Amino acid sequence: MFKKHKDWIFLNLPAIFLFIFAFLMPDARGLMLSTLGYCALALLIIVLSLNPLISLFPTRVFLKKLNHHRRIIGVAVFTYGFCHAFLYIQKKGWSFFTQWLFHPIIVPAFLALIIFSILAITSNKVSLKKLGFPLWKRIHNKVYIAEALIFIHMLLQGGTTRLVATSVFPPLWMLQYIRRKKRQRKAALKQQADEAVRLSSRAP
Numbered sequence: 001m002f003k004k005h006k007d008w009i010f011l012n013l014p015a016i017f018l019f020i021f022a023f024l025m026p027d028a029r030g031l032m033l034s035t036l037g038y039c040a041l042a043l044l045i046i047v048l049s050l051n052p053l054i055s056l057f058p059t060r061v062f063l064k065k066l067n068h069h070r071r072i073i074g075v076a077v078f079t080y081g082f083c084h085a086f087l088y089i090q091k092k093g094w095s096f097f098t099q100w101l102f103h104p105i106i107v108p109a110f111l112a113l114i115i116f117s118i119l120a121i122t123s124n125k126v127s128l129k130k131l132g133f134p135l136w137k138r139i140h141n142k143v144y145i146a147e148a149l150i151f152i153h154m155l156l157q158g159g160t161t162r163l164v165a166t167s168v169f170p171p172l173w174m175l176q177y178i179r180r181k182k183r184q185r186k187a188a189l190k191q192q193a194d195e196a197v198r199l200s201s202r203a204p
Helices: 004-025 027-055 061-067 070-092 094-101 104-122 127-130 133-140 143-155 159-202
Strands: none
Touching: 004 027, 004 070, 027 061, 027 070, 027 143, 027 159, 070 104, 094 133, 104 133, 104 143, 127 133
16 A cells, blocks of 8 residues: 555655644744745646656656656645645634735635646546546646746745746746747648648649
8 A cells, every 4th residue: 555655655745744843833834834835836847847858858767757756746736735825824814814815926826726726636547537638638738827827926925935936937938938849840840741641642
């Protein structure tokens, strides 16, 4: 049982420990809040960088092995993000949350957490089979909306958080842009090849 779920435990258990520690040590709650948030960010950057990096470095075995754990890493993003959000509400108070639910800083994070929760729930073979790959893929592509929402959430906070956001997201966007252009070139070449075959088949 442990061997089967060891990767999930390895990634998610620290979030639970940090969450519990924050309640046992109220003075450290602010530090745990930041730590959980930055861990969620780091895991999000990793999971979104995998496909672009594999596209650029297709022979790197390490990247391919890490990509096998893509879904588990994605679920961990939700785990850390949820613990981060819950601690924030607990720290500020539930009345604060209801008052500030529509604050420009809170709204993007809240919407991103909803997306992450949907992705976490459907990150399994059962959901893939029931939904079918096309629909499942469309749902999971919403992670890019969450990516933008998290950037806005961090950018509006200013200070160190804004500095971190403007340091880690642009390189990710560059990788994603390079991968997208590479896929477009590949699709164009395939289309040209198919057209050439079609024309040659018509030749007398």
